[in-house]
Amino acid sequence: MEQQRDIEILKRAELFTGVPTPVLAELQAASFRKRLAAGDVLFRQGDPVDTFYIVIVGRLRVTQTTPEGAQVIIRYLGPGQMAGYSVLTGGTQHPGSTTALDDSHLFGWPAATIRDMMTRHAAIAVNAAAVLGERYHEMQVRLRELSTERVEQRIAHTVLRLARQAGHRTARGIEIAFPLSRQDLAEMTGTTLHTVSRTLSAWEEKGIVDSGRRRVIVCRADALEAMAEAADK
Amino acid sequence: MEQQRDIEILKRAELFTGVPTPVLAELQAASFRKRLAAGDVLFRQGDPVDTFYIVIVGRLRVTQTTPEGAQVIIRYLGPGQMAGYSVLTGGTQHPGSTTALDDSHLFGWPAATIRDMMTRHAAIAVNAAAVLGERYHEMQVRLRELSTERVEQRIAHTVLRLARQAGHRTARGIEIAFPLSRQDLAEMTGTTLHTVSRTLSAWEEKGIVDSGRRRVIVCRADALEAMAEAADK
DNA sequence: CGGACTTTTGAAGTAATTCAAGGGGAGTGG
DNA sequence: CCACTCCCCTTGAATTACTTCAAAAGTCCG
Numbered sequence: 118m119e120q121q122r123d124i125e126i127l128k129r130a131e132l133f134t135g136v137p138t139p140v141l142a143e144l145q146a147a148s149f150r151k152r153l154a155a156g157d158v159l160f161r162q163g164d165p166v167d168t169f170y171i172v173i174v175g176r177l178r179v180t181q182t183t184p185e186g187a188q189v190i191i192r193y194l195g196p197g198q199m200a201g202y203s204v205l206t207g208g209t210q211h212p213g214s215t216t217a218l219d220d221s222h223l224f225g226w227p228a229a230t231i232r233d234m235m236t237r238h239a240a241i242a243v244n245a246a247a248v249l250g251e252r253y254h255e256m257q258v259r260l261r262e263l264s265t266e267r268v269e270q271r272i273a274h275t276v277l278r279l280a281r282q283a284g285h286r287t288a289r290g291i292e293i294a295f296p297l298s299r300q301d302l303a304e305m306t307g308t309t310l311h312t313v314s315r316t317l318s319a320w321e322e323k324g325i326v327d328s329g330r331r332r333v334i335v336c337r338a339d340a341l342e343a344m345a346e347a348a349d350k
Numbered sequence: 351m352e353q354q355r356d357i358e359i360l361k362r363a364e365l366f367t368g369v370p371t372p373v374l375a376e377l378q379a380a381s382f383r384k385r386l387a388a389g390d391v392l393f394r395q396g397d398p399v400d401t402f403y404i405v406i407v408g409r410l411r412v413t414q415t416t417p418e419g420a421q422v423i424i425r426y427l428g429p430g431q432m433a434g435y436s437v438l439t440g441g442t443q444h445p446g447s448t449t450a451l452d453d454s455h456l457f458g459w460p461a462a463t464i465r466d467m468m469t470r471h472a473a474i475a476v477n478a479a480a481v482l483g484e485r486y487h488e489m490q491v492r493l494r495e496l497s498t499e500r501v502e503q504r505i506a507h508t509v510l511r512l513a514r515q516a517g518h519r520t521a522r523g524i525e526i527a528f529p530l531s532r533q534d535l536a537e538m539t540g541t542t543l544h545t546v547s548r549t550l551s552a553w554e555e556k557g558i559v560d561s562g563r564r565r566v567i568v569c570r571a572d573a574l575e576a577m578a579e580a581a582d583k
Numbered sequence: 584c585g586g587a588c589t590t591t592t593g594a595a596g597t598a599a600t601t602c603a604a605g606g607g608g609a610g611t612g613g
Numbered sequence: 614c615c616a617c618t619c620c621c622c623t624t625g626a627a628t629t630a631c632t633t634c635a636a637a638a639g640t641c642c643g
Contacts, residue, residue, distance in 0.1 A: 181490060184579075187498040191490055206483030212490060235476060242475030243468060249482040250439030256489035257414060257424055257445060263496045264540035265420040268599070299622065307497035312599060314623060330608065330621060346417075501631070532590065542632060547590060563589060563640060590639070601628070611617080 120145060127224070130171045130197045132244050140238055148224045153177075153217035159200060162214045169204040169231045172196050175221020176283070176295045180304070181213040190304045192252070193218075193295070195283060202252075204228045205235065205245045218295045263307050271306040272316050273344040276326070280335045289327055290336035298331045353378060360457070363404045363430045365477050373471055381457045386410075386450035392433060395447045402437040402464045405429050408454025409516070409528040413537070414446040423537045425485070426451075426528070428516060435485075437461045438468065438478045451528050496540050504539040505549050506577040509559070513568045522560055523569035531564045 123145045127133050133141060151170065153159060159170065162182060172194050179191040179200075191213050194200055200215050200223070235242045262271050276293075284291040299310040299317070306313070317333075320326045325341060327334040335341060356378045360366050366374060384403065386392060392403065395415060405427050412424040412433075424446050427433055433448050433456070468475045495504050509526075517524040532543040532550070539546070550566075553559045558574060560567040568574060 181494050183494060183498050185498075189494045189497045191493070202483055202486075206480045206487075208483070208487075212487055235479075236472050239469050239472035239475050242472050242479055246468075246475055246478035246482055247439045249479055249486055250435055250441070253435075253482055253486040253489060254439075254441075254445050256486060256493060260424070260489060260493055260496065261414050261416060261422045263493065264422045264537075265416050265418070298620095304497075309600060310622080311601080311624090314621095315599095318623070531588095543590080544592090544633085545631065548592080551591070584643105586642095588639105588641085591637085593636090594634085596631105596633070598630100598632090599628105600630090602626085604623105604625090606621105606623075608619105608621085610619085613614100613616085 123148075123224075126173055127171070130199070131248050132171065132199050132241060134244060136238065136240050136244075140234070140241075144226070144234060147230050148226055151223045151225045153221045153223070155217055155219050157217045157221075159215040159217065159223075160211050162211055164211045166201065166203040166208050166211055167228050168201060168225050169228060170200040170223045170225050172198050172200060173222040173224060175223075176218045177215050177221060178218055178301075179213045179215050188304050189307075190301060192255075193279070193283065199248065202245075202249060204231055205249070268306065268308045268312055269316055270345055270347055271308070272302060272313060273341050275302060275305050276333060276335060277338065277341050277345060279333075280338065284335070287334065290334045291338065292332070292334045296331040297333050301331075302333075356381075356457075359406055360404070363432070364481050365404065365432050365474060367477060369471065369473050369477075373467070373474075377459070377467060380463050381459055384456045384458045386454045386456070388450055388452050390450045390454075392448040392450065392456075393444050395444055397444045399434065399436040399441050399444055400461050401434060401458050402461060403433040403456040403458050405431050405433060406455040406457060408456075409451045410448050410454060411451055411534075412446045412448050421537050422540075423534060425488070426512070426516065432481065435478075435482060437464055438482070501539065501541045501545055502549055503578055503580055504541070505535060505546060506574050508535065508538050509566060509568060510571065510574050510578060512566075513571065517568070520567065523567045524571065525565075525567045529564040530566050534564075535566075 120142075124138065124141045127141045127144055128136075128138075133144070151159075153175065159177060160168075174196055177194040177200060179194065181189050181191055183189075194215070201211070203211055235245060262274050266274070279293050279297070280291045283294045285294045299313045302313045303310045317326060317328050321328060323340070325335075325337045327336055353375075357371065357374045360374045360377055361369075361371075366377070384392075386408070392410060393401075407429055410427040410433060412427065414422050414424055416422075427448070434444065436442075436444055468478060495507050499507070512526050512530065513524045516527045518527040532546045535546045536543045550559060550561050554561060556573070558568075558570045560569055
């Protein structure tokens with residue numbers, strides 16, 4: 118049954134782990150589905166917060182744009198992860214924009230529904246705190262990297278993190294499973310696409326990575342780890 | 351009554367807003383008190399997560415240290431705020447160190463107590479999610495600043511944020527209410543104390559700030575805002 | 584009033600940006 | 614199927630914002 122399958126998916130979502138099946142059934146009944154094609158925008162920075170989503174399949178990117186037009190990538194979202202966390206924290210405007218990188222499929226709920234469920238079922242609220250705490254922690258790490266490391270180290274850390282989060286074993290190494298341009302890496306590491314390009318070229322030379330148009334494969338993770346830890350400043 | 355006064359304090363804590371009084375009484379009964387002198391450490395990065403705190407009076411600083419010894423300031427904590435959020439998210443080790451800047455006074459609870467209360471009272475868990483979401487958001491903003499802005503702009507943003515969070519009106523301007531060295535500002539903005547010193551000297555010249563040994567007073571917030579927004583990169 | 588910490592300021596060095604130009608791959612449309 | 618076009622990537626050269634190195638001058642506290 119379709120309904121049963123949906124519940125299985127919800128059960129594996131980060132926000133709903135450990136939530137009893139009847140509650141999941143209630144959530145399933147209240148949900149709608151949303152489809153996005155690659156490049157479609159789920160919501161834009163500044164939009165009113167009225168809907169909450171969970172990714173079923175696909176990959177999305179959360180970005181923040183400055184008034185001057187510079188962009189920063191906050192994170193990538195994959196299956197099971199939530200989009201629109203502001204619904205949980207009572208925000209009124211989305212702090213960033215969320216865009217589909219591949220054709221994607223999501224569950225959606227009106228904000229009031231999720232807020233109500235969270236208030237009635239502590240387990241969901243506890244999960245929400247855990248997920249947000251984890252994202253907070255991840256940001257602490259990135260902030261520390263950005264403050265204290267050189268560009269090459271930061272790129273190494275970022276590529277390793279992406280390989281871990283969205284890596285896919287191939288014959289040549291661990292391939293990052295979604296399109297990733299030099300510009301994207303620059304927006305994640307606080308540098309320019311030129312510097313990223315030079316860095317990847319140098320790594321390619323040494324056989325550490327294999328990369329091309331919007332594509333990165335890590336061939337020698339150990340060598341990258343070494344770069345990332347480089348104690349010699 | 352002492353107990354009554356404690357409950358009043360808890361009622362105003364960020365984690366317990368809107369929580370019914372009987373629950374606060376239960377929390378009060380389970381709490382212990384912790385005193386710290388200026389400079390004392392509440393917990394250290396890597397310590398096992400076993401206690402949760404709420405600041406009653408005083409000011410603390412949360413830092414992260416890299417293996418190479420470089421430090422980054424994650425945030426400052428004031429009255430009503432929580433310390434040891436990992437208790438709420440199920441972490442096992444503290445991601446950062448927390449140190450008292452002034453003589454401070456806190457409520458403390460064993461981790462299990464808070465986790466139990468959070469599970470039994472959804473309102474607490476909902477607050478936890480809201481607080482962590484806010485901190486997550488704050489980190490997004492800092493990450494964006496660090497990625498896209500020049501040092502002077504970052505220092506301007508940081509000083510303004512501190513003035514907003516811990517500002518104290520005086521005859522000469524808004525004084526930041528805790529000791530804040532050039533080194534501290536450097537660790538918040540990802541630069542060196544030298545650059546911070548030069549920047550503050552230049553601002554002093556223009557009458558924008560008045561600063562001295564571990565002390566900063568913002569005289570002309572408008573001029574700082576202008577620096578912070580500077581669209582001319 | 585000695586000593587430890589904090590701040591200031593100059594000068595030299597450099598990592599990374601900015602400026603500039605060209606090359607290549609993938610999709611599109613004739 | 615080939616040419617056209619749009620992106621994306623690469624690479625050199627010049628520039629610069631900031632760091633690093635170095636030394637000295639304040640400032641607070643016991």
